[in-house]
Amino acid sequence: MTALQLAPITPGRALRFCVLVLTAALFLAPYLFMISTAGKAQSEIFTSSLSLIPSEPHFLENFAKAFSRVSMPLLLWNGVIVCGLILAIQVVIAVPCAYALAKLKFPAARLMMALIMLGLLVPIHATALPIYVAFDRMALLNSYMALVAPFSISVFGIFLFLQFFRSLPDDLIHAARLDGMSELGVVMRVVVPNAWPAITAFSIFSVVAHWNDLYWPLIVVSNQAYATPPLGLLFFRAAEAGDDYGALMAATLIITLPLLAAFLLAQKRFVEGITMTGLKG
Amino acid sequence: MSTLTLSGITKSFADNDILKGIDLQAHEGEFIALVGPSGCGKSTLLRIVAGLEQATTGSVRVAGREVTALAPAERNVAMVFQSYALYPHLTAGQNIAVPLAMRQLSRLGRLPLIGALAPGQKAIRREIQAKVREMARSLMIEHLIDRKPGQMSGGQRQRVALARAMVRRPALFLMDEPLSNLDAHLRVHARTEIVDLHRRAGVPTLYVTHDQAEALSMADRVAVMIGGRLLQLAPPQQIYADPRHIEVARFIGQPRINSLASRVTEEGMVRFGPAALSPAAALRAGTAVTLAIRPEHLRVLPRQTGVETGGLPGQVERLEFLGSEVIVSVRLDGMGETLLAKLAPAEAARLATGQPVGLLPEADHLLVFDVAGHRIDAMPVLAQLRENAHG
Structure with a gap:
């Protein structure tokens, strides 16, 4: 059936495909180059010729080096802990907030809405210094707390859920109240089960952002034990690898793989969620 | 309880x-x-x-x-x-x-x-x-x-x-x-x-x-x-x-009830063609009232018979055939108002668009409302008058 539905390839279509393929290649190039470098020997990386396929594959050696010189399991574990905690707390806080703003009437709703918009405008870089000083005074630097706490309330999350919850019919909420649910019950039993696309979309945004974040961990963590993956790579490069780009790329590849896998698994829901929240990136 | x-x-x-x-x-x-x-x-x-x-x-x-x-x-x-x-x-x-x-x-x-x-x-x-x-x-x-x-x-x-x-x-x-x-x-x-x-x-x-x-x-x-x-x-x-x-009369009923502005006569009655109603509570002559009657309680007669029996003269403006009934729109001569009557198809068969007719209300079903829209209870006096005339 699908073969029958394929349109014939006209010159116009061919041109469009070419443009799409070229753009895709442009975006994929750094990643492919990273994979390629991860498989090259030190000597080959620094030759003047540029080849995508390593002349002799050195994948095993480079990965072995990455694993032996950096404590990859610790980095990945830290990444999982930090991203997991951030995501869980963000969702637990953002979902009821967004529900209240979307479906309940209360006097301060407009003010809260304004504050959320304001919150969207303030970047972490503006608040980094005061938070750093505060954590320092509280002796919280070099801890999971320092990595997680500043991101526990996500105005972006509230905003995204708000858009989604507004599209839920009021009658559904009314029916739930008449059926005997408390407001929290409505959130848990009616809103959340119907908001999975939005929650998945938000999860991807949140996890990608915090897994890849280097800025904040660099500020609050100096102890290797709490290093997140990007920070660990930085330590690795600064301390020992120096110019061993093969091993560095191998390590980079390892820390990007979990994200890639997670995205591929959740792809369908992610796209659904983005379409339903009307958010385009 | x-x-x-x-x-x-x-x-x-x-x-x-x-x-x-x-x-x-x-x-x-x-x-x-x-x-x-x-x-x-x-x-x-x-x-x-x-x-x-x-x-x-x-x-x-x-x-x-x-x-x-x-x-x-x-x-x-x-x-x-x-x-x-x-x-x-x-x-x-x-x-x-x-x-x-x-x-x-x-x-x-x-x-x-x-x-x-x-x-x-x-x-x-x-x-x-x-x-x-x-x-x-x-x-x-x-x-x-x-x-x-x-x-x-x-x-x-x-x-x-x-x-x-x-x-x-x-x-x-x-x-x-x-x-x-x-x-x-x-x-x-x-x-x-x-x-x-x-x-x-x-x-x-x-x-x-x-x-x-x-x-x-x-x-x-x-x-x-x-x-x-x-x-x-x-x-x-x-x-x-x-x-x-x-408003109740207008909202309920399909097609809509007919209504006409009218005034209380010198004798304290409300008249509609040959029908006259006497309000339960006496009203001053000249008081504005609204008369209403449902389409099924209006009879459409050929002009001569219709007007002779005291019906209001008018012209058939439109005939709408609905299967079990026909809705006839009649424009009243002189007043410019259009009233609807609901007839059985057999009765409507002899009517044509543009035909002059006489409209005859069933007095029992005439309703009177005051300017604020509240109902004024009123009794038809036509029968009584006729009896008096004959007796």
Whole structure:
């Protein structure tokens, strides 16, 4: 059936495909180059010729080096802990907030809405210094707390859920109240089960952002034990690898793989969620 | 004992008065249809009874209990929504079970997985399942029990919504235009079904609709709401034949009732062609009144016979054939008003567009209203006059 539905390839279509393929290649190039470098020997990386396929594959050696010189399991574990905690707390806080703003009437709703918009405008870089000083005074630097706490309330999350919850019919909420649910019950039993696309979309945004974040961990963590993956790579490069780009790329590849896998698994829901929240990136 | 008492319900948004003092009493097991044009506040009133909205003033009593300040869940009322509002993530069976589960299971017992382990909860769950099945059987939706709302047709969803509302035997049923999302054929069928269900369950029902045919055919009593006021609450026949307000007369009945501006004559009567009515309370000559008569109570005669018997002269403007009846529009000579008459097809066969005719009202069915729209009781005096003339 699908073969029958394929349109014939006209010159116009061919041109469009070419443009799409070229753009895709442009975006994929750094990643492919990273994979390629991860498989090259030190000597080959620094030759003047540029080849995508390593002349002799050195994948095993480079990965072995990455694993032996950096404590990859610790980095990945830290990444999982930090991203997991951030995501869980963000969702637990953002979902009821967004529900209240979307479906309940209360006097301060407009003010809260304004504050959320304001919150969207303030970047972490503006608040980094005061938070750093505060954590320092509280002796919280070099801890999971320092990595997680500043991101526990996500105005972006509230905003995204708000858009989604507004599209839920009021009658559904009314029916739930008449059926005997408390407001929290409505959130848990009616809103959340119907908001999975939005929650998945938000999860991807949140996890990608915090897994890849280097800025904040660099500020609050100096102890290797709490290093997140990007920070660990930085330590690795600064301390020992120096110019061993093969091993560095191998390590980079390892820390990007979990994200890639997670995205591929959740792809369908992610796209659904983005379409339903009307958010385009 | 009255099962629903509304007293002095008002509702305002900013300076917009939606409800202007509603009083209503429903009797045991009664089916009351709340009908009115869109925007008359009927849905708002229903939501106030459900507790989904708060009245600005006034009180709501359900089954003799003051519930004005209670949350929707504590009022023991069930509601069927226009959109059905089924939980999209649950199957029909689970949807029907929700109100029971929320009331009968403990907080712990409601948790998924762990809930089954809580003491005593298993028996309750089994009982709930049995009730859900019984409900589904009585509404003939057993085969749908494992389907999600997305996989059901409109009619099936409506039945599931009814089942969910009925399963916990509430003190009061509220229905907010539950048939308006069904196609015309299904709607007529569903009407009789809801009435049957209501008879069997015996739960008093407040049914909101904008469709007068639904209201007249289903309800024990019809409440006509217009502009935030409850203008009349009476059995369907009485609403139709004896409207207490011109707006009620205009809203109920298809085609619309004919109305004409008139004045009280020197003899203190109200005249319409050969018919004369004498108001129960004496009115001063010259007082402006509105005369109204339903299309089926106007006779259309050929000009000569019509005018000789005292009918109003006019011209046929349009004939609309509707199968079992014909609607004739007659423009009155001189007055420029157009009145509608409803005739049997055989009677209308001798009429043609443009034909001069005489319009004869049935005096018994003439209604008189004052300028504010309130009904003025009046007796026809034509027969009496004739008798006097002959005698």
